[in-house]
Amino acid sequence: KNHAGHPEWPLMSLSFGDVDWADTCLERLFKCQCLSEEEVRKLCVKARDILQAEENVHPVSLPCTLVGDIHGQWYDLEEMFAIGGVPPDTNYVFLGDYVDRGYFSIETVSLIVALKVRYPGRVHVLRGNHESRQITQVYGFYDQCLKQYGSPNVWKYFTDLFDFLPLSILINNKIFSVHGGLSPVIDTIDQIRSLDRFLEVPHDGMREGDEKEE
Numbered sequence: 001k002n003h004a005g006h007p008e009w010p011l012m013s014l015s016f017g018d019v020d021w022a023d024t025c026l027e028r029l030f031k032c033q034c035l036s037e038e039e040v041r042k043l044c045v046k047a048r049d050i051l052q053a054e055e056n057v058h059p060v061s062l063p064c065t066l067v068g069d070i071h072g073q074w075y076d077l078e079e080m081f082a083i084g085g086v087p088p089d090t091n092y093v094f095l096g097d098y099v100d101r102g103y104f105s106i107e108t109v110s111l112i113v114a115l116k117v118r119y120p121g122r123v124h125v126l127r128g129n130h131e132s133r134q135i136t137q138v139y140g141f142y143d144q145c146l147k148q149y150g151s152p153n154v155w156k157y158f159t160d161l162f163d164f165l166p167l168s169i170l171i172n173n174k175i176f177s178v179h180g181g182l183s184p185v186i187d188t189i190d191q192i193r194s195l196d197r198f199l200e201v202p203h204d205g206m207r208e209g210d211e212k213e214e
Contacts, residue, residue, distance in 0.1 A: 067092060069128065071100055098128070
């Protein structure tokens with residue numbers, strides 16, 4: 001198993017053929033069409049390879065557009081791209097909460113992850129509180145995956161991937177952003193850098209280094 005406790009997925013790089021594959025996926029996703037289960041698995045493997053190399057405090061350069069909660073609201077995401085531009089012409093930072101509540105969680109998170117895979121230096125993605133196994137079983141994403149694919153496999157591919165999402169960004173070494181605010185038990189950015197993020201989101205507190213929660 002890897003350092004996140006997940007079964008090892010084979011490392012995959014984005015070859016010229018993979019670029020064509022990613023473009024084909026994006027063409028369908030921009031039409032709000034779901035990928036197949038195998039395509040989602042492949043997408044999550046490639047995204048994992050990119051995200052596991054990124055830091056807890058992910059450095060980002062200006063110019064970039066910051067995007068808050070999407071929550072499966074496909075038409076809001078579509079309108080945002082219509083106004084702000086589409087990668088790679090516009091750099092984006094998505095601050096989390098891609099799924100749940102809205103009716104298009106699968107299509108929304110698939111598109112954002114596919115954009116990250118296709119343009120890893122221009123699309124940046126953080127973890128929100130809804131990028132978790134427990135919460136997605138309550139607020140809709142799990143049920144949508146089960147209804148669309150007939151099994152929880154796609155839900156598992158994405159929720160395993162969520163464990164690799166960075167926790168925060170630092171823009172031009174001046175602007176610090178996270179999804180949900182500042183923790184009362186964290187005083188410095190270096191403390192965030194030292195956290196073990198490769199796990200399910202805990203109910204409270206922080207996990208530092210290899211310390212185990214009681």
